[in-house]
Amino acid sequence: MATDHIRYDVLARDALRGVLRKVLTDAAAHGLPGEHHFFITFVSKAEGVKLSPRLLAQYPEEMTIILQHQFWDLTVLEDRFEVGLSFGGIPERLVVPFSAIKSFLDPSVKFGLQFDTSDVAEVTPENLPAAPAPSAVSVPAPAMEKAEAADEPTPPNQGGAEVVRLDRFRKK
Numbered sequence: 031m032a033t034d035h036i037r038y039d040v041l042a043r044d045a046l047r048g049v050l051r052k053v054l055t056d057a058a059a060h061g062l063p064g065e066h067h068f069f070i071t072f073v074s075k076a077e078g079v080k081l082s083p084r085l086l087a088q089y090p091e092e093m094t095i096i097l098q099h100q101f102w103d104l105t106v107l108e109d110r111f112e113v114g115l116s117f118g119g120i121p122e123r124l125v126v127p128f129s130a131i132k133s134f135l136d137p138s139v140k141f142g143l144q145f146d147t148s149d150v151a152e153v154t155p156e157n158l159p160a161a162p163a164p165s166a167v168s169v170p171a172p173a174m175e176k177a178e179a180a181d182e183p184t185p186p187n188q189g190g191a192e193v194v195r196l197d198r199f200r201k202k
């Protein structure tokens with residue numbers, strides 16, 4: 031078999047991350063259209079991810095966030111996105127590099143992307159950067175859907191964010 035000097039796998043991965051970047055950029059500029067909402071799963075300890083120590087302790091491997099009804103200050107840069115969410119009534123600012131993202135799902139139109147994160151460098155506890163304290167915001171805390179083992183979607187949890195498993199959206 032010939033050696034792939036062009037690295038089509040890298041080109042395809044970067045193109046798909048470009049789709050994700052474009053979708054988030056549009057959501058930051060115009061909000062979410064219609065019933066669209068996003069489930070984004072990322073590696074919690076990947077280099078460049080910024081979470082509070084509280085969230086990192088709760089989700090040490092991976093974390094799934096949902097951008098739907100209430101989130102704030104969504105900022106999209108070339109290599110990452112930043113967003114304000116509330117977890118258990120406590121506002122948090124998350125920074126997520128695109129390289130740390132494992133999957134992206136928009137269940138309203140059954141569209142999803144999966145990324146290989148096996149080459150993602152993880153931050154060890156010894157060199158883990160301290161996350162800044164969350165700042166107070168005047169925007170309401172986001173409502174996140176609570177995913178359970180049931181096949182039917184559950185109503186949004188108005189009390190704060192919940193990390194969900196994407197297994198309920200996979201075809202069985």
